[in-house]
Amino acid sequence: xxxxxxxxxxxxxxxxxAPAALMVGIFFLYPLCFSLYSAITLDSGEFTLAHLxxxxxxxxKDILFTIIIVLxxxxxxxxxxxxxxALITLSPFRSLxxxxxxxxxxxxxxxxxxTAQMMRTFLAKNGLMNNAFVASGxxxxxxxxxxxxxxxxxxxxxxxQLAFSTLLISGAMAALDDSQIRAARNLGASRFRILxxxxxxxxxxxxxxxxxxxxxxxxxxxxxxxxxxxxxPTMMTADMAFRINSYGDYHVANALGLVSYCIxxxxxxxxxxxxxxxxxxx
Amino acid sequence: MAHLHIKNLQAGYGKKLILDNxxxxxxxxEMIALLGPSGCGKTTLLNALCGFVPVRHGEIxxxxxxxxxxxxxxxxxxxxxxxxxxxxxxxVAQNIGYGLKVQKAKRADIDARxxxxxxxxxxxxxxxxxxxxxxxxQRQRVALARALAIRPDVLVLDEPLSNLDAKVRLSVRHxxxxxxxxxxxxxxxxxxDQEEALVMADRIAVLNQGKIxxxxxxxxxxxxxxxxxxxxxxxxxxxxxxxxxxxxFSLNLSNHDDQLDxxxxxxxxxxxxxxxSESTDFNAGLIISGHVxxxxxxxxxxxxxxxxxxxxxxxxxxQNLPEHTPVTLRIPIDALHVFAKKEKHSDHQKxxxxxxxxxxMNHVC
Numbered sequence: 001x002x003x004x005x006x007x008x009x010x011x012x013x014x015x016x017x018a019p020a021a022l023m024v025g026i027f028f029l030y031p032l033c034f035s036l037y038s039a040i041t042l043d044s045g046e047f048t049l050a051h052l053x054x055x056x057x058x059x060x061k062d063i064l065f066t067i068i069i070v071l072x073x074x075x076x077x078x079x080x081x082x083x084x085x086a087l088i089t090l091s092p093f094r095s096l097x098x099x100x101x102x103x104x105x106x107x108x109x110x111x112x113x114x115t116a117q118m119m120r121t122f123l124a125k126n127g128l129m130n131n132a133f134v135a136s137g138x139x140x141x142x143x144x145x146x147x148x149x150x151x152x153x154x155x156x157x158x159x160x161q162l163a164f165s166t167l168l169i170s171g172a173m174a175a176l177d178d179s180q181i182r183a184a185r186n187l188g189a190s191r192f193r194i195l196x197x198x199x200x201x202x203x204x205x206x207x208x209x210x211x212x213x214x215x216x217x218x219x220x221x222x223x224x225x226x227x228x229x230x231x232x233p234t235m236m237t238a239d240m241a242f243r244i245n246s247y248g249d250y251h252v253a254n255a256l257g258l259v260s261y262c263i264x265x266x267x268x269x270x271x272x273x274x275x276x277x278x279x280x281x282x
Numbered sequence: 283m284a285h286l287h288i289k290n291l292q293a294g295y296g297k298k299l300i301l302d303n304x305x306x307x308x309x310x311x312e313m314i315a316l317l318g319p320s321g322c323g324k325t326t327l328l329n330a331l332c333g334f335v336p337v338r339h340g341e342i343x344x345x346x347x348x349x350x351x352x353x354x355x356x357x358x359x360x361x362x363x364x365x366x367x368x369x370x371x372x373x374v375a376q377n378i379g380y381g382l383k384v385q386k387a388k389r390a391d392i393d394a395r396x397x398x399x400x401x402x403x404x405x406x407x408x409x410x411x412x413x414x415x416x417x418x419x420q421r422q423r424v425a426l427a428r429a430l431a432i433r434p435d436v437l438v439l440d441e442p443l444s445n446l447d448a449k450v451r452l453s454v455r456h457x458x459x460x461x462x463x464x465x466x467x468x469x470x471x472x473x474x475d476q477e478e479a480l481v482m483a484d485r486i487a488v489l490n491q492g493k494i495x496x497x498x499x500x501x502x503x504x505x506x507x508x509x510x511x512x513x514x515x516x517x518x519x520x521x522x523x524x525x526x527x528x529x530x531f532s533l534n535l536s537n538h539d540d541q542l543d544x545x546x547x548x549x550x551x552x553x554x555x556x557x558x559s560e561s562t563d564f565n566a567g568l569i570i571s572g573h574v575x576x577x578x579x580x581x582x583x584x585x586x587x588x589x590x591x592x593x594x595x596x597x598x599x600x601q602n603l604p605e606h607t608p609v610t611l612r613i614p615i616d617a618l619h620v621f622a623k624k625e626k627h628s629d630h631q632k633x634x635x636x637x638x639x640x641x642x643m644n645h646v647c
Contacts, residue, residue: 179367183425185354186332186361187381187432197380201371 036261039254051255058239058252063259065233069150070218073157074211077165080158081210085170086199090181090191101170107163116227119156123147123228152228153235157218164217165210172206173199205277212267219260236260284345284435285310286331286468291340291350293330300326301492304340308436311466313459314497315473315483319515323492324472328438331470333357344435360429364441366421368413374400374424375409381432399427402461419450426458430467439471443478455482476516480504488512510543513619518545520595523623528591533568541623544568548585550617551597554610568618570595570611574603 042048056063084104091097107115122128125146133139147155176199184194200207225235236256243253291304300323308314316324329335331342333354342350349357360381368377378399379392387395400406403423408416413424422442429437442458443451459482462469473479479486480500487497488511496508507513514521524533524542533544546568572590577599584602588595588609597611 177365177367179363179365180369182332182334182354182361183363183367183428184369184380184384185334186357186359187428188355188358188384189380190355193384198369202369 035254035257038250039258042251051251052258055252055255055259059236059256061233062236062239063256065150066219066235067263069153069157069235070215073154073161073218074215076154076158077161077214078207078211080162081165081169082195082200082207084162084166085173086191086195088170089173089199090195104166105163107160108167110160112160112221113223113227115156115160116223119152119159119224120148120227123152123155148228149230153224156224156228157221161214161217165214168206168210169203172203176202209271212271215267216264219264284468285312286436286470287343288327288331289341289343291327291330291342292338293326293335294338295326295335299338299492300335301330304492304494306487306494306497308468308470310468312484313462313469313471313482315471315479315486316489317473317476317479317486317503317515318489319474322489324474324489325440326492327489328361328440328470328472331357331436331438332359332361347435358432358434359436359438360432360434362422362425362429362437362439362442364444366413366418366425366445368421368424368428370412370414372413373409374405374411374413374416377413377424378409378427378431380428385432395431396427399431402430402465403427403457417450418446419454422446422454423457426461430465435468437467437469439469441472441474443473443475458482488515490515507545507619510545510619510621513545513621518547518619520546520548520551522593522595526591526593530571530590531568532570543621543623545619545621546613546617548596549598551595551611551613553586553588553597553599554612555603555607567615568611568613570613572609572611574605574607574609576605577602 039051040047040049042050084100088097088101088104091100110118120127123146124130125144125148126141127146129147130139130144134141134144180198181194184198189197220237221235222237222241225238226241229235229238236259240253240256243249243256286306286308288304288306292299292302294300304327306314316327318324326335330337330350333349333352337350340350341348344357344359349359369380372380375393375396379396382392382395396409400409403426405420405423405427408420413421416424422445426439426442439458443455446454455478458471461467462482471479471482473482480503483500485497485499486503488495488503490511496503496512498506503512504516507516507518510521522531522544524540524544551570570588570590572588572593572595574586575589575594576587578585578587579602580598583598583600586597586599586603586609588597588611590611595611603609
């Protein structure tokens with residue numbers, strides 16, 4: 001039988017959620033609304049699209065650069081996370097899977113700024129990676145190439161996000177009934193076939209969620225483009241920081257933020273829809 | 283389909299040895315039930331056959347092929363799982379036809395085989411349904427059809443009926459047995475339900491702690507258990523250790539120094555609601571006197587717990603009896619499963635050492 005709630009009880013329940021709701025309102029909704037408002041209004045409060053126009057005029061290349069960097073990163077991320085998760089789930093070598101299962105988690109505990117600094121010392125022309133190649137005789141100092149720039153940003157994003165997305169994907173793979181995989185094996189299917197025909201179709205929703213959350217994270221990182229990027233083109237977060245630090249221009253920075261929101265909102269829609277679908281199924 | 287021959291098989295997980303020295307032959311078209319309590323190694327044996335658990339020692343022959351070192355995908359031994367293990371993103375037809383698709387069979391051949399199997403398992407018309415839309419019984423029939431589609435050498439069934447409710451279990455049990463007779467597939471079925479094993483199997487292998495205790499026809503296993511464990515597991519739940527220095531128990535023995543383990547079923551005990559008389563015929567079998575401790579209604583009869591000194595004996599009776607009623611139990615000699623104890627903790631041996639009258643026991647023991 002469904003329980004009915006009296007208005008008094010409802011009031012009490014509202015008090016219970018008030019602290020959390022207040023925190024969300026003050027620290028998330030208010031800044032978000034203010035940022036959106038600032039992106040489309042003048043100082044006087046009148047509606048304008050001038051800030052958005054200026055943002056596109058000055059930074060359209062950077063917007064495109066951001067989208068390309070994020071898409072390439074997420075594509076590499078998907079391939080690598082699936083590969084690692086599949087090795088952990090399907091490998092017949094248990095010690096290899098265990099080692100891999102431990103190693104892939106490490107980047108989870110390293111902040112982006114530390115990752116960026118680490119990659120800077122690793123990927124530079126005279127960095128750790130090139131020095132190791134030179135020391136091993138594979139390259140001469142003249143042949144070394146710096147990976148600082150777009151490729152460095154992608155490598156850093158992938159390295160950092162790999163742990164998170166692999167965690168989600170291997171979790172989804174582990175949640176599959178092991179006998180489904182066994183059933184396919186004794187019908188003659190190879191591990192490769194099992195991955196593509198049995199496992200992946202069942203974990204597509206989780207894969208989608210892992211990728212969406214990784215995209216949103218990458219879109220919001222400032223330290224990596226600042227420390228690994230070479231200046232121009234750069235990512236939108238660096239442009240926003242530049243508008244604010246150099247010009248105190250919050251309007252254009254917020255207009256760039258609005259573009260970021262729009263890109264992320266499309267993806268968030270997918271994420272929320274998936275979540276609702278799963279809750280509906282339960 | 284081919285015969286299956288398991289020779290000196292040893293298998294286990296990590297350092298733990300689960301199966302030791304298993305020898306078993308399943309003839310072509312025969313169904314053998316592996317019966318045993320949880321943890322006795324019956325599922326491990328199926329996993330070793332299918333290649334999911336490595337074989338440490340010994341050999342498995344499917345027909346004339348030695349398969350113990352082949353990977354699971356090359357053994358041509360298929361399994362029907364307790365959890366069905368159907369793939370929820372595929373339809374019924376896709377599930378059944380998957381093995382043939384892996385073998386790169388022609389589309390038309392796959393369709394024809396799927397249609398044939400759907401007809402055999404009585405699921406015609408459901409080929410385009412998602413497996414998640416089916417009932418438990420239907421899902422298990424799809425799993426059976428999927429396992430049979432590639433015409434495996436051997437079919438193994440791992441507690442296929444455990445997830446089904448009682449009524450559906452009976453019908454699926456009957457269907458699997460009928461299919462096995464119709465198609466003649468060589469199969470091993472794992473179960474911990476003795477009734478299921480008795481009904482479905484041509485022969486039963488009782489497993490205990492990784493070893494086969496006894497193998498034989500259902501009748502042999504039921505009527506002539508060769509070890510105390512088999513007797514107990516097959517429903518002879520009453521156990522007494524002889525000799526008992528208690529007047530409540532009487533049994534005529536040729537040698538009074540014999541150390542015996544005696545087992546019998548509750549339905550074999552004839553209960554009379556009167557105390558043991560002095561003129562009792564001691565050659566009538568085991569006679570026990572005691573009083574009713576509990577009476578439980580079992581549908582077609584009552585199960586009476588009779589307290590006899592330190593022992594509680596279960597007996598079936600057609601009437602409810604009040605607590606503390608004095609009763610006498612008579613168990614005919616040929617209903618007793620008697621095992622001689624060699625030494626404490628050592629192996630048992632079936633015995634025929636009961637008195638002259640009890641010579642009838644020889645064919646039992």
